[in-house]
Each structure stands twice: as structure tokens, then as C-alpha cells.
Amino acid sequence: DTGVSQDPRHKITKRGQNVTFRCDPISEHNRLYWYRQTLGQGPEFLTYFQNEAQLEKSRLLSDRFSAERPKGSFSTLEIQRTEQGDSAMYLCASSHGDSRVNNEQFFGPGTRLTVL
Amino acid sequence: GESVGLHLPTLSVQEGDNSIINCAYSNSASDYFIWYKQESGKGPQFIIDIRSNMDKRQGQRVTVLLNKTVKHLSLQIAATQPGDSAVYFCAEIMFSGGYNKLIFGAGTRLAVHP
Numbered sequence: 001d002t003g004v005s006q007d008p009r010h011k012i013t014k015r016g017q018n019v020t021f022r023c024d025p026i027s028e029h030n031r032l033y034w035y036r037q038t039l040g041q042g043p044e045f046l047t048y049f050q051n052e053a054q055l056e057k058s059r060l061l062s063d064r065f066s067a068e069r070p071k072g073s074f075s076t077l078e079i080q081r082t083e084q085g086d087s088a089m090y091l092c093a094s095s096h097g098d099s100r101v102n103n104e105q106f107f108g109p110g111t112r113l114t115v116l
Numbered sequence: 117g118e119s120v121g122l123h124l125p126t127l128s129v130q131e132g133d134n135s136i137i138n139c140a141y142s143n144s145a146s147d148y149f150i151w152y153k154q155e156s157g158k159g160p161q162f163i164i165d166i167r168s169n170m171d172k173r174q175g176q177r178v179t180v181l182l183n184k185t186v187k188h189l190s191l192q193i194a195a196t197q198p199g200d201s202a203v204y205f206c207a208e209i210m211f212s213g214g215y216n217k218l219i220f221g222a223g224t225r226l227a228v229h230p
Contacts, residue, residue, distance in 0.1 A: 004159070031215060042205045042220025043160065050215065091159050105218060107159030
């Protein structure tokens, strides 16, 4: 399978703990995105990388959240001191190219986080 | 703020019927619109997109219509099948900061009954 992969698929943690999620994009894609999705809602943009550079962060990304893409390939999203409101599906997507014409972002299966 | 939203949260159809899922958007500056399908436990899957200078685009069993006058987008699925059961999201794309920024609506659940 050469699609976007995410690990773990599910994470249950206690409030106050730190969690880290990993995303492996499609190998030739230089753009990587993180989204958060709550039940019944569409994904909300969190942050965007082009290669290893984090170029945009949403206001949703509080100082407890940090994302990295150290070698321009896989990315990690860490949440420190988790809160119950962090419970959501965290989706990663990747895309290729520099053209405005290329619109398709390929999504991974997501990591479902439950904070108790 | 500007947003993309949907008229109907749930749509139930009979297998073989045509389905129409509607979406309203508010940002007239969007470059593209995309429909995504999301099955339970999976990430959104691209279905079809349409450029803002078009009013219709057809794919395999799906047609997207764009009415810029009333800022309305629809997805038509012909001969709906059980495998079409999913949540459908419309999303608008704005080219911002050197990349395509996706703004999703809340979603419509399509339930296909035999």
C-alpha cells in the first residue's frame, strides 16, 4: 500500500499525558498537512509543511501542540498535557507539486485520540 | 468568518435512485471546490473537483454542479449503490501562502437502502 499511513490508529490516554502521532506521506509528495476532525464535522486545518519547513499553523494549534517534519518525509504531531477537548480524529494528508492546478490532497486513515 | 456548509445533514435513498447532495459556500474568491467521501474509520477520499470558472463537471457516476450566482455546489450520484453510503463533504480551496488551503463543511451522511 503506497498511500498515506498514520500510526497509531487509536490512542487512549489520561488527561495531562503527552501523546505523539506519526504520519508517513506518499513518498514523492513534498507537501504534508495535519487536520483535526470531531464527530460530525469536517476536518479543520492545523498545519502545513512544504518539505521540512512548517509554513503555516492554524490558531487551533495551541502551544501544547507541536509538529515536525525533520527530514521532509514523515511527520510527527505531539500534544502535551492533553485535555479532554483534544479528543478527536487527527488526519494527515499529503500532496505533490507546486502548481495551483494540483488540488488533490491524499488523506491517511487518521489517529483517533480519546482523552479520559 | 467565511465558511462552507451543507443544507442536509442526512440523506436516505433507495438503491438505484439518483442522489443529490447540496452545499452552500460563502467565499466567492475560492479557486476550486472539491467533494470528498468519508467512510467510517477512514480518511476523506477525493471524488471530484471543479474549477471556479466552470459550472459542471462529470466523472464516473458523479456530476458536480457549481452555481456561483447563489454560491451553491451540488454532487449528483447516479444509480446510487450501497457502497456509496458514507459522509460526503464539500470543501473549498483557496490558494493562499503558496499552497491550496482546504476549508471543509460539516458533511452530509448518505444512507443507501436496498
